[in-house]
Amino acid sequence: MHPENNEEELLKGLAINDKRAVETIYRENYNMIQTLIISNSGTTDDAKDIFQEAMIVLYEKTKGGNFTLNCQIKTYVYSICRRLWLKRLQQINRYSNEMDSLSEVVPSEEDIEDHERKNEEFRLMEKAISTLGEPCKSLIEAFYIQKMNMQEIANLFGYTNAENAKNQKYKCLMRLKKIFFSQYKNGNGNG
Amino acid sequence: MDDVKILEAVERYIRGEMKPDERVYFEQLRKDNQEVDQMVVEHTVFLHQVNELAERKEFRSTLQEVHTDLAEKDLIHSAKLKGNDKVIYLWNRYKRVAAIAASIAGITALTFSGLVVAFSPKQDNQKLQELDRKLSIVTRDNVIQKAELNNIKRKIDPASFTSGGTGFLIDGKGYLVTNEHVIKNAKNIAVQNSKGIIYNAIVIHQDAARDIAILKIADDSFRVINSIPYNFKKSSTDLAEPIFTMGFPRNEIVYGEGYLSSKTGFLGDTLTCQIAIAANPGNSGSPVLNKNGEVIGLLSTRQKAAEGVVFAIQSKYINKAIEDLKKADSSYQNIRMPSGSLKGIERTEQVKKLEDYIFMVKIN
Incomplete structure (x- = not known):
């Protein structure tokens, strides 16, 4: 066989x-x-x-x-x-x-329930990424989704060097995480 | 700006990009500083989610490619491409033109580079020390607050029960589970339900290592409850799964929501799992439930430092404790774990149903 x-x-x-x-x-x-x-x-x-x-x-x-x-x-x-x-x-x-x-x-x-729950999670993540606006959206997608390295990203997006691109990426990442986790943490219910 | 630096350190740590000595330093920092530890846990959850999304997208594109391929080769009965689409397919198949697209995008993006502001990086540890200082101030405030709260509690409670926690029923015959540290120094124990009715209770099992205690209501006025609406989850729970808890941080029942942030607890402790949820003293012993209303753990607020860092003892250890109890004393053979289900019910309904089975644990 x-x-x-x-x-x-x-x-x-x-x-x-x-x-x-x-x-x-x-x-x-x-x-x-x-x-x-x-x-x-x-x-x-x-x-x-x-x-x-x-x-x-x-x-x-x-x-x-x-x-x-x-x-x-x-x-x-x-x-x-x-x-x-x-x-x-x-x-x-x-x-x-x-x-x-x-x-x-x-x-x-x-x-199928597990699958639908995953779909919902992905939807939230994608929504959070698209809320970022440009250039953050493309930058985050290039690094975390398409898995390009910082040098490639710097070339692609026209940053003078990888260090600059990296700093910008972390700033975008901070904003993304804030948006993303605000969907999870549903207020301070235990106040 | 400094937040960016910390985030960078956390990400490099998780991705294994740190040099050995840097890693040792960071691990020590994580051990000493709960807030940094929580950042690591939270970012792990985040990276996990993003990565899953990336893999899903990649798989989808594989499926597309395979479908088009098989249809073109007549291996599946699906419509072939026509006209423009066909040209594009053939073009893609023989010439990968990613580079062209990339350079166009590059020119567009040039405009953005002007906007990038470089910043002067400070030392990581400088910032972290600052964090540490801030944290100790918060902790001190907390201690003062707690002392004040205790004062107030003493004044209100005529029965002079000093400290408290939460417990919940595991069997309608009056068996409850709570944290061992809640009842550790107790001479007398009383439990009070959400309606304010107080029953006397005794400790029948104590496990300090796992921080689990089983209580039995020993009160003539207590009526056996026939069915308990929830059950205990046996399999493990997914990272980032939404969870909720109900407990008695104050004199009435309080609801809280969060998510599972790490499958193992503080520094890899396999007994507990780490959850991100707002919890206060008094929440100790609260049930931690998933969206289906299954008990996944027992909340344990042993860590005092960072806000939102809470550990839960995994529910399988509650099962274990009951098995131990049965082995040790045959008179408890009749304890049955609940098998109710709250699956598919709205959260508000779930909470309403749960309320009657969660008790405030008071000791003196």
Whole structure:
């Protein structure tokens, strides 16, 4: 058997964003999901959306380290997609009972809840970053998201040297942290 | 400006960019100065969040690439690109043009460089000493305040119960958990619920090392409560997860919110976890709950220095204490950990439901 076909290896690859592993899982599962979505009043765009969201759920689960999948990848991805699509349909009131007849294979509610909580956290962080305005937003993104080093950033943004860029970055970082943590610390309830 | 310098030091420390001697110096500083320690913890949480976001974005772009690739090669049944998009895809595939985009952005950004003001850096330790001084003033004020508060308490309370804390029910038969340091020097113990009803209580288990004590209400007027609405979380809690607590820092129940800032407590203590929450003396022994209303820990305010640095004893050690108790004395075999659930309920409702199960612990 080709090592790539080994599910455990695939999940290990997925956890480190290995493109070959992602591609294999994608290739082996996408069509199944597209059929599921389209036969339940969705479009190909919906299918892509839902499938990629499910891939992220799986990716984030494997990334945690202490994770074992108690079923085949196929079964898991199918369950997650089914749930996500059901939720989407309910949101836009296109819910039909037909979907109910599709048996639920593995319980996935908790994984989806975790995923939604993460999405919300990321939304807060992205909102905090965009509140910063320029040049802070680009500077922070270049360093912390795109992981460029200070010299590259200095060149890209036209700072005279890396030291200047760095000082500016820390000033931006102070503001970002203030915005970010004010969303967490909800007042001094214990006054 | 000096705040920037400290932040820089904290970030370099977390990212492992300090030279060995600098690192030793910084670690000592962290040990001596609670405020610096809290900054490290907080910044770790922050960097963790940003990093997760970066990884998520990277994964999303991998997915996009893979999707387009597979569709073009007809390996999945998805629409192929047409017209302009197709040209862009092919162009990207064979020529990475990041450099072009980068240089355009560079020219735009040139304008900003003029705005950058360089500043003269002061020594880190100078600033930190200053911080230390400020901190000791705050601490002194705190002590004075506390003394005054105690005075007032003594005047109000006719029963002359001197110090207090918080405790909460772990079994409706009248078993409560609190901090060991709350009841350490007690001759008599009384617990009072949010309605003001007072019951006598006795200590049935004491663990000074873990700072956990189990009390039993020993009062004829106490009626057994059949079900407790919360439960104890067994698995670990995520960094930066929002949490809340309810306790008796003063004569009525007070609610507080915060987040989990470190999975291990002060200087890597695995017994506790560090939380950022506003807490006062008297909050000792309060339950720490997550968004689902599950008890994740027992609040312990042993650290006096920095504001917002609070430690919680992880809930699994409460379980452990009860197991120890059962082993030591068979008459407590019937203690059952609660299995209620507050999941999916609005916070205000959760708080209302919790109120009746949290008690003020008074001693003399």
